[in-house]
Amino acid sequence: MVAAASVGAVLVVHGATFLIARRIGRYNIVDITWGLGFVAVATVAAALGNGDLFRRLLLLAMTALWGLRLAWHMYVKTKGHGEDPRYRDLLGGNFAPSNVIRRIFGTQAVATLFVALPLMLSATQGPIPRHLLAVTIIGVVVWLAGLAFEAVGDHQLRSFKGDPANKGAIMDRGLWRWTRHPNYFGDACVWWGLWVASLAQWTSLVTVLSPVVMTYFLVHVTGARLTEKYMKDRPGFREYCSRTSYFVPLPPKSRAR
Structure with a gap:
């Protein structure tokens, strides 16, 4: 249940970010979402896990402090600026939705879930x-x-x-x-x-x-x-x-x- 719900949470976070990015024409806002995706997984793990409550809450607090600080930092850093040249180069001029999802949002969603595996597994383990x-x-x-x-x-x-x-x-x-x-x-x-x-x-x-x-x-x-x-x-x-x-x-x- 924790793994499935985590996948759903990450898809919602990155899916919403993709729609916003398409609307404003700037894909580097995914850098803000990077930290928030992990916060979403940690929240799901803490809420739905059947493992040790103290460890679930500890990992949630640690992840949230890191993720929210990073998201705010990236928001301040990118506010008022144009597209990051890294993403322009990565897309190679192909801004078709399928290419954007494959090369940016989908890749980051998969990476988030893989890196967050310790949070998901720990949420199912005992004291x-x-x-x-x-x-x-x-x-x-x-x-x-x-x-x-x-x-x-x-x-x-x-x-x-x-x-x-x-x-x-x-x-x-x-x-x-x-x-x-x-x-x-x-x-x-x-x-x-x-x-x-x-x-x-x-x-x-x-x-x-x-x-x-x-x-x-x-x-x-x-x-x-x-x-x-x-x-x-x-x-x-x-x-x-x-x-x-x-x-x-x-x-x-x-x-x-």
Whole structure:
């Protein structure tokens, strides 16, 4: 029941977003829906699951805090702007509904359901065994660190871009001195934390591919690598790359003299 209802919830969220996107002629609003889709799954799992109530509510709270913050951030980031060039390139000029659904909304809906598998499975499992309580706490700590890293990184970048004096400059301050993608690194930590917190028995380990796939996409596909594709020709970016870690935060290297 949880799985079927989750599929229905994600289809409703992404279906409604597709209709809105067609109406306004801008598909990057799917970035707002990305976080909301997971909130929908976590809500369904908490409401319909027959597993441990505390863990269902814990995972709902963790997912909702992450998803709602991300949705608001993306709303503020995209408000008043045109289409994201990533989506124009992805569609290749073919804006037929079938192509838009296949390449954007359908793909994101499937990805949401796969990454959210730990939430769905955990909602059907019993109380947290005493020997796994420490594991649950570790999961919450990793999630909290990831959420803080992502939120602080987003805030620092928004403040940097909001200053006209920084127009055309590369953001290399705060967390951005330690990693070129603190937002994506934080996002990865959030999902590893959620996965660890969802563990209730050995069968829970089968969902480990969910955070693995999320991390892979954040590092190599839709996240860091795609962002750098559009930044590689900006003045100062290569020098920034030479002294700043790609993904995992590391002490910055000295500037070249």
